[in-house]
Amino acid sequence: MSASRPAANNPNVQSYCQLFYISDSQQAQIERLQALIVQHQLPIVLNTEQLSVKLTQKRRQQLSQTFTLPILVLDQKDKLSWLSDGLSVAPEWDKLQRRVVSAGRKSELLLQAAKVTADSRVIDATAGFGHDSLILASTGAQLTMLEQQPLMALLLLVEQQRMSAQPNWQKLMSRLQIINTDALSYFATLQADITNETKAVDVVYLDPMFPEDSYQDSKTGKGAKVGKHMQALHQLASPPTLDEERQMLQHAQAIVRQNSDKQGRVVVKRPQLAPALANQPPNESWHNEAVRFDGYF
Ligand SMILES: C[S@@+](CC[C@H](N)C(=O)[O-])C[C@H]1O[C@@H](n2cnc3c(N)ncnc32)[C@H](O)[C@@H]1O
Incomplete structure (x- = not known):
């Protein structure tokens, strides 16, 4: 294969992806996928190929080793996954159903930190x-969800489309707007448009990449196991430099300050023992054994 993995944090490069599908009956689904790519102007070119053999774990490993370009798989249930180093990863929002249904400030540290209410407008700048x-x-x-990597944005858009077909998810899905963009350029556009009242933002949430080897268990101080979703993301995106961290935080703070009605806040997710983003001390922090949410307001 001639194309290589997309350069980390370089989303402007047109990326080729290999899409494997199982049966001819999935053509309509593939067309919907192509339509999403066009509609959202994702710089993705799909090479499609029907799989002739069953997709066992061994076959997944083989495919990952053979292809240098990212691999997407449309399985028997029409679920789109990204095959990263033999691991199939997908947003799998349905698996969060119980958490989403019972989510509240008691059960979710993130909601304690973000103080979001039904009338809030939130930007998740690192979706x-x-x-x-x-x-x-x-x-x-x-929720406005920003994601710089086209492949990740595609997975999100496909998942939103898939979940919108389920009646009990429709309302929540209609509140999500997914945009394939770099957060800093999006912030710059918002800042240039301070007169537009509809753009008042209450919360900006940041969960940037963190060096792979620096997740620590707070009890043992040793390296903690990273989940498969994060392992896969490390193939695609790199942690920001200190300068990028500073810019991210400064712009996010400027965006919430533009909200003249309410006091906005920036919330940053960090591994529990990690230094603060851009080394800037937060006003308040909430943590458990694994993660910490730093609030700036
Ligand atoms: C640690 S992951 C976020 C995980 C997410 N909070 C979740 O619940 O799945 C960071 C993500 O942010 C994206 N990202 C990093 N910097 C970005 C930026 N400047 N603009 C937009 N997306 C960014 C990365 O591509 C990656 O997908």
Whole structure:
């Protein structure tokens, strides 16, 4: 294969993806996928190929080793996954159903930190697999989800489309707006448009990448196991530099300050023992054994 993995944090490069599907009956689904790529102007070119053999774990490993370009798989249930180093990863929002239904400030540290209410407008500037966005949106808030990697944005858009077909998810899905963009350019556009009242933002949420080897168990101080979603993301995106961290935080703070009605806040997710983003001390922190949410207001 000639194309290589997309350069980390370089989303402007047109990326080729290999899409494997199982049966001819999935053509309509593939067309919907292509339509999403066009509609959202994702710089993705799909090479499609029907799989002739069953997708066992061994086959997944083989495919991951053979192809240098990212692999997407449309399985028997029409679920789209990204095959990263033999691991199938997908947003799998349905698996969060119980958490989303019972989410509240008692059960979710993120909601304690973000103080989101049903009339809040929230920007999740680093959407990833969208799990934290779902928790934030469970409150009734409107979520703008920014994701710089086109492949991740595609997975999110496909998941939103898939879940919108389920009646009990429709309302929540309609509150999510997914945009494939770099957060800093999006912030710059918002800041240039201070007169537009509809753009008042209550919360900006940041969960940037963190060096893979620095997740620590707070009790033992040793390296903690990273979940498969995060392992996969490390293939695609790199942690920000200190300068990028500073810019991210400064712009996010400027965006929430533009909200003249309410006191907005920026919330940053960090591994529990990690230094603060851009080394800037927060006003308040909430933590458990694994993660910490730093609030700036
Ligand atoms: C740690 S993950 C976020 C995980 C997410 N909170 C979740 O619940 O799944 C960070 C994500 O942010 C994206 N990202 C990092 N910097 C970004 C930026 N400047 N603009 C937009 N997306 C960014 C990365 O591509 C990656 O998908």
